[in-house]
Amino acid sequence: MNEFNDRIRRLQERMRQEGTDGFLVTQNVDLYYFTGSMQIGYLFVPVEGEPRFYVRRSLQRAQVESAFPAVGLGSFRSFGDKVKGDFSTVFSSGKSPVIATEFDVLPVQVFQRLEAAFGAVEWKDGSMAVRELRMIKSEQEIALLRKSAQIADQALDFALSRLKEGATELELVSDIEYRTRQLGHMGMIRMRGYNQELVTGMVGSGSAISMPTGFDGPAGGQGLGPAFPQGSARRAIAANEPILMDIGCMIDGYVSDQTRTVVIGELPEKLQKAYEVSEQILRKAESMLKPGTICEDLYVMALEHAKDAGLEEHFMGYGEDQVKFLGHGIGLEMDELPVLAKGFKYPLQPGMVIAVEPKFTFPGTGVIGIENTYAITDDGFEKLTLTREGIIQV
Amino acid sequence: MNEFNDRIRRLQERMRQEGTDGFLVTQNVDLYYFTGSMQIGYLFVPVEGEPRFYVRRSLQRAQVESAFPAVGLGSFRSFGDKVKGDFSTVFSSGKSPVIATEFDVLPVQVFQRLEAAFGAVEWKDGSMAVRELRMIKSEQEIALLRKSAQIADQALDFALSRLKEGATELELVSDIEYRTRQLGHMGMIRMRGYNQELVTGMVGSGSAISMPTGFDGPAGGQGLGPAFPQGSARRAIAANEPILMDIGCMIDGYVSDQTRTVVIGELPEKLQKAYEVSEQILRKAESMLKPGTICEDLYVMALEHAKDAGLEEHFMGYGEDQVKFLGHGIGLEMDELPVLAKGFKYPLQPGMVIAVEPKFTFPGTGVIGIENTYAITDDGFEKLTLTREGIIQV
Incomplete structure (x- = not known):
């Protein structure tokens, strides 16, 4: 447990340095690194506070494996609003928050769906942040x-x-x-x-x-x-x-x-x-x-x-x-x-x-x-x- | 050889129907399907005429395996200009040509590099075209x-x-x-x-x-x-x-x-x-x-x-x-x-x-x-x- 807390802490430290408000982790290996679970879903890491794992399948299994709270992803259409509701400090600052994700592995099609689901967000490439932490x-x-x-x-x-x-x-x-x-x-x-x-x-x-x-x-x-x-x-x-x-x-x-x-x-x-x-x-x-x-x-x-x-x-x-x-x-x-x-x-x-x-x-x-x-x-x-x-x- | 010609012909037929001027095939499995070679590179398919395989590695091997001409990719910086030179009818029509690629598998980072390399191009998702042909x-x-x-x-x-x-x-x-x-x-x-x-x-x-x-x-x-x-x-x-x-x-x-x-x-x-x-x-x-x-x-x-x-x-x-x-x-x-x-x-x-x-x-x-x-x-x-x-x- 301390191991995963430490990884998130190091990621958040880097996010602060780089002006990143949130990190959406999407790749199975990265999910495993940060949560201990490789179930299909998305991990949202705010720059301050506890991350949350939104799981498509299997939620039951993610709840056993994950070091952080795992909740059902629900319909993709409402996923953006769900995250915004759960992390209102990140998303209600008046300006568009800066959200990082792994551009080096995320397919364009999935990214476009995330863009549509999240609306006014400034996306940026967080690949190097993850790869350098994992180094x-x-x-x-x-x-x-x-x-x-x-x-x-x-x-x-x-x-x-x-x-x-x-x-x-x-x-x-x-x-x-x-x-x-x-x-x-x-x-x-x-x-x-x-x-x-x-x-x-x-x-x-x-x-x-x-x-x-x-x-x-x-x-x-x-x-x-x-x-x-x-x-x-x-x-x-x-x-x-x-x-x-x-x-x-x-x-x-x-x-x-x-x-x-x-x-x-x-x-x-x-x-x-x-x-x-x-x-x-x-x-x-x-x-x-x-x-x-x-x-x-x-x-x-x-x-x-x-x-x-x-x-x-x-x-x-x-x-x-x-x-x-x-x-x-x-x-x-x-x-x-x-x-x-x-x-x-x-x-x-x-x-x-x-x-x-x-x-x-x-x-x-x-x-x-x-x-x-x-x-x-x-x-x-x-x-x-x-x-x-x-x-x-x- | 006829097999690969037929696949390209079917792709081009679909491109004509959908108003696609060129298709940049990027994924290894799709490259194999269209050329018979899975070497690392990009296949450019114009809506009319013969495709060309731009190979990073191994060119030597691609030249043996590929049903279509394989040439060296060269530096990524000049890749866009090279394709534009080779397919001037696609790229010199006055308006930005419509180029499809596989958004379902292509990572955002690679796509952004392609966008930069090709300049004025209208990119679109060609995933379904490829997946339906391969069906x-x-x-x-x-x-x-x-x-x-x-x-x-x-x-x-x-x-x-x-x-x-x-x-x-x-x-x-x-x-x-x-x-x-x-x-x-x-x-x-x-x-x-x-x-x-x-x-x-x-x-x-x-x-x-x-x-x-x-x-x-x-x-x-x-x-x-x-x-x-x-x-x-x-x-x-x-x-x-x-x-x-x-x-x-x-x-x-x-x-x-x-x-x-x-x-x-x-x-x-x-x-x-x-x-x-x-x-x-x-x-x-x-x-x-x-x-x-x-x-x-x-x-x-x-x-x-x-x-x-x-x-x-x-x-x-x-x-x-x-x-x-x-x-x-x-x-x-x-x-x-x-x-x-x-x-x-x-x-x-x-x-x-x-x-x-x-x-x-x-x-x-x-x-x-x-x-x-x-x-x-x-x-x-x-x-x-x-x-x-x-x-x-x-």
């Missing part, structure tokens, strides 16, 4: 991320036990999904970005994993076809080629992310060398993972290191399909703040959780690299990922 | 739905072979997911509605499956916790209680949907009777599944039948958490048109594919019912679902 995790949140990382580790062991020449990427990723699911993975990985999708994990090998994708990451994979053009393919895995095992897992809403490079036999020397560079970058990144480091400096360091190693054009994808980051925040969604990329000036703070993933792409040959999830602490970091490092030889 | 499936689309239903049938057999007293819902749904995945399920089920989510399937039993949910369906399930408050729970399954096995599966983008009622032992007589009513409703619905039947009439029939059987308050959920439909269109997404509900005046047409799912909820006891996916044909229907009907006793 700093509490101890309870980090505990769930720790648990998620443990399960990803167990799932990898299971997949390794099944790995043999001729097994397909799809078979292995099925094994990983099966194991994570049995251990409590909720069955999906949430992303916030429009058109971004993920399944639980990805096993990609050789030429298939080096294919470019629309997915906002360095190694999306070939996928099963153009209707899901990323992730594992039906490709049979051969000896002496790189196998990338990228495993996500969602435990009680919280997502961890890790990648390991695996090989049946031995990798060609060129790829072994590139792998060493990815671990060198990870070590350098770890030396910078402490409060105060500026996010973009991590990316700049990595890019320079890749350049010095003569691998610049292979770093985080190849050619025009390179992505321009070294890592990303992670929590309830896979694509949270901060991003380790140019333009992100956030200093690292205790409570940030970041997946750092130096990878190198060799078109037609494969992708190698490593990815760990870290929590920033008062004086450095805690590595949440448990799996052993180094190229895993089977 | 009528081609023979190729129905062939994929048939394949999807076959795999769901095999997955159910696998789960039934594992079912025993004390097994948990989570264990059984893991088995179903594992089997569908091995057989080519793409690992997710897409939904169009804001905040609506699904995993592959759901095994729900006894009191857990009768819990109300925010999910827009009659039997959402308890779930693993408030961070995913639907689907299977950790509950151990007992003898003589209803087990609902609802299986989705996505093959090459196309989703089938089926539900069966299963029991270890025997169901109480009250539930057996209710199950019989659900099959009676399904039979009556089948007698109406032919071109010309008005969608809402199917719902009205079902509601009356439930009322006559004294089961009205248990139909499609219980009390305030009832949903007001009998079935839904299905294809690339789980929540397509038409909906079998009041207000949906569409006459059935050949090529529509609909999941019909009469279910009855008994709070604290369970949910029983059945669900099949049907394709409407020239003179009736084809039942795509292959699984045997009746209560499945184990």
Whole structure:
């Protein structure tokens, strides 16, 4: 309960600074973050006082789950008037109140209905307020991320036990999904970005994993076809080629992310060398993972290191399909703040959780690299990922 | 190739009728429907002439997959000018052209960036145009739905072979997911509605499956916790209680949907009777599944039948958490048109594919019912679902 009160208090503090009179939270993940409930509805947060959750379905369940009062939404037509009546100090100030909502995920159609329902209101984009609050995790949140990382580790062991020449990427990723699911993975990985999708994990090998994708990451994979053009393919895995095992897992809403490079036999020397560079970058990144480091400096360091190693054009994808980051925040969604990329000036703070993933792409040959999830602490970091490092030889 | 040309031709015909000068397709599923590619970008469709796909990532892959020319998107700042240059007949008519896009899924933030990039344009909601085109499936689309239903049938057999007293819902749904995945399920089920989510399937039993949910369906399930408050729970399954096995599966983008009622032992007589009513409703619905039947009439029939059987308050959920439909269109997404509900005046047409799912909820006891996916044909229907009907006793 204190946890949710604290989140609302931090949101209200920011609303005061930014001149926001009310915040209408609409997205399921954001609703869960602020109330503990993900039932369908809207949370209204006034700049002062207690929020109220207007629930379409299921009210019965929201009343059990939500940290704040949950009431029936009623007809959408009267929803605006209901909120205005309940929060008369926000809505009766003479001028149109400033109401924020999540423009980054809210569909235009829903927004237009809200505009009609609320009438004279000055709407503004509250996406960054929510995303920046969620960027700093509490101890309870980090505990769930720790648990998620443990399960990803167990799932990898299971997949390794099944790995043999001729097994397909799809078979292995099925094994990983099966194991994570049995251990409590909720069955999906949430992303916030429009058109971004993920399944639980990805096993990609050789030429298939080096294919470019629309997915906002360095190694999306070939996928099963153009209707899901990323992730594992039906490709049979051969000896002496790189196998990338990228495993996500969602435990009680919280997502961890890790990648390991695996090989049946031995990798060609060129790829072994590139792998060493990815671990060198990870070590350098770890030396910078402490409060105060500026996010973009991590990316700049990595890019320079890749350049010095003569691998610049292979770093985080190849050619025009390179992505321009070294890592990303992670929590309830896979694509949270901060991003380790140019333009992100956030200093690292205790409570940030970041997946750092130096990878190198060799078109037609494969992708190698490593990815760990870290929590920033008062004086450095805690590595949440448990799996052993180094190229895993089977 | 003809398939995609035909889809664009039908869209352009509708654009002419509605006075739309151009259509900017933004959503990944819609992009796939019109081009055969799901890479990240925008498809511009002029009211006359060939469309063009502006791709952010991966252009290389879009050029292989897309039925229409794919070009690099370039910087977003210059994107509007680029489209205006490429489609000068649309944009140089003197007055602001009318451009449609999918307001039902497009986030406000992306829309505002498009508004800024395109300048003087009259934007309008094209969601219904796209959803109504996609409502009528081609023979190729129905062939994929048939394949999807076959795999769901095999997955159910696998789960039934594992079912025993004390097994948990989570264990059984893991088995179903594992089997569908091995057989080519793409690992997710897409939904169009804001905040609506699904995993592959759901095994729900006894009191857990009768819990109300925010999910827009009659039997959402308890779930693993408030961070995913639907689907299977950790509950151990007992003898003589209803087990609902609802299986989705996505093959090459196309989703089938089926539900069966299963029991270890025997169901109480009250539930057996209710199950019989659900099959009676399904039979009556089948007698109406032919071109010309008005969608809402199917719902009205079902509601009356439930009322006559004294089961009205248990139909499609219980009390305030009832949903007001009998079935839904299905294809690339789980929540397509038409909906079998009041207000949906569409006459059935050949090529529509609909999941019909009469279910009855008994709070604290369970949910029983059945669900099949049907394709409407020239003179009736084809039942795509292959699984045997009746209560499945184990």
